[in-house]
Amino acid sequence: MDIGWDESLATGIKSIDDEHQRLFGYIADLETALSKGKSKEVLTPIFDGLLEYTLFHFGHEEQLFSQYQYANSSQHLALHDLFITNMKALRSKFDSKGNFGVASDLLNFLTQWLIDHILGEDEKYLPLFEEKGVK
Numbered sequence: 030m031d032i033g034w035d036e037s038l039a040t041g042i043k044s045i046d047d048e049h050q051r052l053f054g055y056i057a058d059l060e061t062a063l064s065k066g067k068s069k070e071v072l073t074p075i076f077d078g079l080l081e082y083t084l085f086h087f088g089h090e091e092q093l094f095s096q097y098q099y100a101n102s103s104q105h106l107a108l109h110d111l112f113i114t115n116m117k118a119l120r121s122k123f124d125s126k127g128n129f130g131v132a133s134d135l136l137n138f139l140t141q142w143l144i145d146h147i148l149g150e151d152e153k154y155l156p157l158f159e160e161k162g163v164k
């Protein structure tokens with residue numbers, strides 16, 4: 030699966046694009062480690078980094094939603110929460126030994142979900158953020 034960030038995912042808002050790129054960087058590291066059959070000891074810190082950075086990124090978007098009173102905020106927040114719930118489920122798959130096959134499938138699923146989220150949901154806040162001059 031091609032999991033890299035590319036221009037088709039660009040929002041044009043630098044801070045958001047930087048964060049999205051970094052998320053895909055974590056995912057690529059995880060995918061590489063998984064495909065090389067790396068141990069749980071290697072995978073876990075990468076996954077924890079991804080989870081932590083996802084929380085940071087969602088927090089940043091949500092802070093901007095409240096700052097600029099984004100109308101679609103509650104729906105967007107619910108999607109973020111669902112994503113975090115799914116990531117935590119994947120995290121426990123990593124914790125249970127011998128489940129790397131499942132972990133890889135789920136990672137692909139979450140990656141596609143993230144792409145769909147950026148294109149389908151993050152796109153919707155762009156007119157407001159642009160109007161407010163978010164960089």
Ligand SMILES: [Fe+2]
Nearest residue numbers: 049090147151
């Ligand atoms: Fe985002």
Ligand SMILES: [Fe+2]
Nearest residue numbers: 090146150151
């Ligand atoms: Fe989002």
